[in-house]
Amino acid sequence: MTGTLLKIEGLTKAYPGVVANDTVSFAIAEGEVHALLGENGAGKSTLVKMIYGLVKPDSGTMTLRGAPYTPSEPRAARAAGVAMVFQHFSLFEALNVAENIALGMENPPKMRDLAARITAVSHDYGLPLDPHRLVGDLSAGERQRVEIIRCLLQSPRLLIMDEPTSVLTPQEVDILFQTLNKLRAEGVSILYISHKLEEIRTLCDSATILRLGKNVGTCVPRETSARDMAEMMVGSALHVPERAHGDTGEVLLEVSGLTNAAPSEFGTALKDISFTVRAGEVLGIGGVAGNGQDELLAALSGETRGAAETVKLKGEAVGRLGPDARRIKGLLCAPEERLGHAAAPDMSLTENALLTGARREGLVSGGFLKWGAARRFAEKVIEAFDVRTPGPDNAARSLSGGNLQKFVIGREVLQRPEILVVNQPTWGVDASAAAAIRQALLDLAAKGAAVICISQDLDELMEISDRFGALNEGRLTPLRPAQGLTVEDIGLMMGGAQDMEVAHV
Amino acid sequence: MATPVLAVLVTMVAGGILFAFLGKPPIEAIRVIFWDPLFSEFAFYYRPQLLVKGAPLVLIAIGLSLGFRAGIWNIGAEGQYIIGALSGAGVALAFYPLDAWWIFPLMVLGGALGGFLWAMIPALLKVKFGTNEILVSLMLVYVAEKILASMSLGLLKNPEGYGFPGSRNLQQYPSAHNAEIFTGSGMHWGVAAALIAVIFAYILLNRHMLGFQIRLTGEAPRAARFAGVSPARLVLFCLGTAGALAGMAGMFEVSGPSGQVSIDFNVGYGFTAIIVAFLGRLHPIGILLAGALMALTYIGGEIAQSKLGMPSAAIQVFQGMLLFFLLALDMLTHFRLRLAAKGVA
Numbered sequence: 001m002t003g004t005l006l007k008i009e010g011l012t013k014a015y016p017g018v019v020a021n022d023t024v025s026f027a028i029a030e031g032e033v034h035a036l037l038g039e040n041g042a043g044k045s046t047l048v049k050m051i052y053g054l055v056k057p058d059s060g061t062m063t064l065r066g067a068p069y070t071p072s073e074p075r076a077a078r079a080a081g082v083a084m085v086f087q088h089f090s091l092f093e094a095l096n097v098a099e100n101i102a103l104g105m106e107n108p109p110k111m112r113d114l115a116a117r118i119t120a121v122s123h124d125y126g127l128p129l130d131p132h133r134l135v136g137d138l139s140a141g142e143r144q145r146v147e148i149i150r151c152l153l154q155s156p157r158l159l160i161m162d163e164p165t166s167v168l169t170p171q172e173v174d175i176l177f178q179t180l181n182k183l184r185a186e187g188v189s190i191l192y193i194s195h196k197l198e199e200i201r202t203l204c205d206s207a208t209i210l211r212l213g214k215n216v217g218t219c220v221p222r223e224t225s226a227r228d229m230a231e232m233m234v235g236s237a238l239h240v241p242e243r244a245h246g247d248t249g250e251v252l253l254e255v256s257g258l259t260n261a262a263p264s265e266f267g268t269a270l271k272d273i274s275f276t277v278r279a280g281e282v283l284g285i286g287g288v289a290g291n292g293q294d295e296l297l298a299a300l301s302g303e304t305r306g307a308a309e310t311v312k313l314k315g316e317a318v319g320r321l322g323p324d325a326r327r328i329k330g331l332l333c334a335p336e337e338r339l340g341h342a343a344a345p346d347m348s349l350t351e352n353a354l355l356t357g358a359r360r361e362g363l364v365s366g367g368f369l370k371w372g373a374a375r376r377f378a379e380k381v382i383e384a385f386d387v388r389t390p391g392p393d394n395a396a397r398s399l400s401g402g403n404l405q406k407f408v409i410g411r412e413v414l415q416r417p418e419i420l421v422v423n424q425p426t427w428g429v430d431a432s433a434a435a436a437i438r439q440a441l442l443d444l445a446a447k448g449a450a451v452i453c454i455s456q457d458l459d460e461l462m463e464i465s466d467r468f469g470a471l472n473e474g475r476l477t478p479l480r481p482a483q484g485l486t487v488e489d490i491g492l493m494m495g496g497a498q499d500m501e502v503a504h505v
Numbered sequence: 506m507a508t509p510v511l512a513v514l515v516t517m518v519a520g521g522i523l524f525a526f527l528g529k530p531p532i533e534a535i536r537v538i539f540w541d542p543l544f545s546e547f548a549f550y551y552r553p554q555l556l557v558k559g560a561p562l563v564l565i566a567i568g569l570s571l572g573f574r575a576g577i578w579n580i581g582a583e584g585q586y587i588i589g590a591l592s593g594a595g596v597a598l599a600f601y602p603l604d605a606w607w608i609f610p611l612m613v614l615g616g617a618l619g620g621f622l623w624a625m626i627p628a629l630l631k632v633k634f635g636t637n638e639i640l641v642s643l644m645l646v647y648v649a650e651k652i653l654a655s656m657s658l659g660l661l662k663n664p665e666g667y668g669f670p671g672s673r674n675l676q677q678y679p680s681a682h683n684a685e686i687f688t689g690s691g692m693h694w695g696v697a698a699a700l701i702a703v704i705f706a707y708i709l710l711n712r713h714m715l716g717f718q719i720r721l722t723g724e725a726p727r728a729a730r731f732a733g734v735s736p737a738r739l740v741l742f743c744l745g746t747a748g749a750l751a752g753m754a755g756m757f758e759v760s761g762p763s764g765q766v767s768i769d770f771n772v773g774y775g776f777t778a779i780i781v782a783f784l785g786r787l788h789p790i791g792i793l794l795a796g797a798l799m800a801l802t803y804i805g806g807e808i809a810q811s812k813l814g815m816p817s818a819a820i821q822v823f824q825g826m827l828l829f830f831l832l833a834l835d836m837l838t839h840f841r842l843r844l845a846a847k848g849v850a
Contacts, residue, residue: 303730324733335731344725354717355732364714371712 005030005189006051006069006158011060013046020046023060024215026208028158031187033180035200035221038210039233039402039430044193047210048160051191052084053077065157075106083151084160087428089143093136100135101150121152125179140167140289148179159183160191165199166427167289167456170491177203195430196459197226211235230431248466249279252450253300253331253419254312260299268292270299271474277419277450282441284465284482285454287494292474293454294336297423300452301333302326313419328359330418334408336427336454338401342408345397349389352396353378353411360415377414385410386436402429406437413440420444423454438464458490470494508838509784509791512831513798519830520823529813537812538805538823551804553691557762559800561586561754563699563793565778567706568747570787574710575722577743581627581642582751583775584649585620589752590759591656592619594672594766597681598661601673608680612756613694620752621745623649628744632737638744646775654768661766672766675759683761695757699796702750706789719743751775780828799824 007027013020021043028034038044049055051062053071062069064080071077074084091100098115102108109117115131122129127145135143144164151159161180165173180190180203194200200207201221209217209232217232258273270292277283287293298304300311301323308317313329323333335341343352354374358364363374378392385406389399396404409425425441426434442464445451454471455461461468465482470493477493517539521531542551565582572579593616600608627641656662661672675681686692710716722729722739730736754774759766781799785791806820 301731302733322733322735323731327733333731337727340725341727341731344721344728346724347721351717351721355721355728358714358732367714368712369714369717 035204035207042210043213081157083156098131284461287471332417336423343396381410542804556691563796564754566781568750572743584646585751586755587649588623589616589620590755593756616756617749620748624748676764
């Protein structure tokens, strides 16, 4: 580790009603992997956006290799050697890898040269990628490689990564870490944002912790326990979900021979999925994103319908019923995509409470809406799940991702479901809120509901599941008791690192 | 909410420039269009006309706005308006010269049903085969125009009309005449229907589950499906309601201000209503105001034609500008215009 690459001093950014960053200072050394830790809404995103030139700070200075650094736009940041891999990929599915990368370049070279450079860079860093494949056919891990290679082609000095491992299998995470270690050895600095504290302990050299927009401390992750880091983030002792092991009861949900064609060109077809869930049980379903998770949820929620016998609720065939009818019978769902699927972005929380709660909570009578009751239900969700918002009149879009997630899960849990299906319940949610959500799911099961948790977070699945299965290209593996499964077992169930053999020739 | 007002102002400026190029005094032209119908010496004559022109616009636009809110684009209100008029007039002429109180209500139902059925064509095709309702409903306008021509030359032609095209004049058939409720006010039953439609649409959108589903579908289609909204049902409801209201508008027109079915019966209310719906921000009260404003440009435009010799096409351009500037200003409030220097590769 030589000199300081990026030094940040007293950076402040305020939005109406909230100070996102309050005099934040820290420094990243050359060739250092630096973790940025904090709860949802702690100001990590704002800070990173300022470094990447997407947001202008109100005050404070940044110094890059001794020179003042004030990027006015991402282009300027890239020119200065700062690159970023976003949590959400910005790729066009209908274009191939090389075309996608060319779109992000200022002066793209000829396609043939570019393809050659992509192949070269991908081999150098152990990220094999065929430049001529369509992005729509790539797995989430491979799509991330496209984004990483797009950054590497700029030969960056600082690489910012926002939650890069949330979509990867354990084996893919290993490959990513090898790449990052190689970059570090070459002197590239990496600013790494993640909620997965164990990862940070293996990978990062140092960490800066933000709480409520303020820099509350630094630590050396290798020498600090995950629990201590979590408590520094939250500012109080961390509550670990605990479960009262009840006996499992009757079969509440039975899925048999569920086969659905892919809903779109880049969707996944479900192939002969069969399983049962009993009262009081939590079924964990793992798998890499894009292996049928969305499609399975849609088939259970009633958004896609099939033969009546494929989905049975307490013995009753409901495969043909729509979402509303299934909800009345006690089957509730919380989809992964918060904005636009689980919630309408520009509608108020009251209206969003109405979205799924209308029938079970009696928020309509004779077709007319009871706004007062809807508002009270929204307030109840906000209160019970500690959703940070000025009130139920605020639009769903105005909430941070984690807070909206709490609202979405709370809305379903408070409707006392008999069967609850959740997809990525704690995605992008900070440690303490995630613990609260998991606790709510466990409590629900303890009270006799059946819970299906679809997730890509293996720690989460291990923490709450009784039985575990993985989705792989639309097929569900046989279910196994979660107790005693090792990370390697799970990785193999998930299909391991598909097509991911490191391609050093 | 400020953009519609701003759009009106910008239209006045651009329209003034247009009028100046046509060799007409711009300030005076604007005054004639916007001021004279309301406050000039002859305003007593023009004011009732505002209601007569505004009512069909509001009635049709209310129906269209429901669909537009949910992303269902019925562009064929003009056709539904024509078919409604033909059905309503057909009912009246079938009973001519019977004198009975129930003929007019039956005509209202007939007009609504005619427009409803005409709108069901694009609706069912969309639901069953996934066709594009924009194209189908628009094409059906031209089909409806052909039917109108055929009817006024054939089936509905006035047997005592000395061979001239066009039906009997319903104004002279008391049981079927959509007369003014208060004489000289311009307030006919269509005006009443438009006001009722505004109130119903307001309640539907703000207080009823169906209105909530319409808004939800427009805001977030995927969330709407998750909530259990059936897209097919919504297509049928929105197109059907728009068709029925447009059909009623046509019926009120044919039995009142126009009086008879003729080849050139339709004057584009069904298309102008699209402007009214957007100018009114797809909000019932907004549509009421926008309908009044658009009626004003119609009446004012006619005065400008007779007083200043303005070509009628100039007035239509003027109305078109209103929508153009509204959409352009919307665009500019959401996006920033930036002149990019073209780099050398």
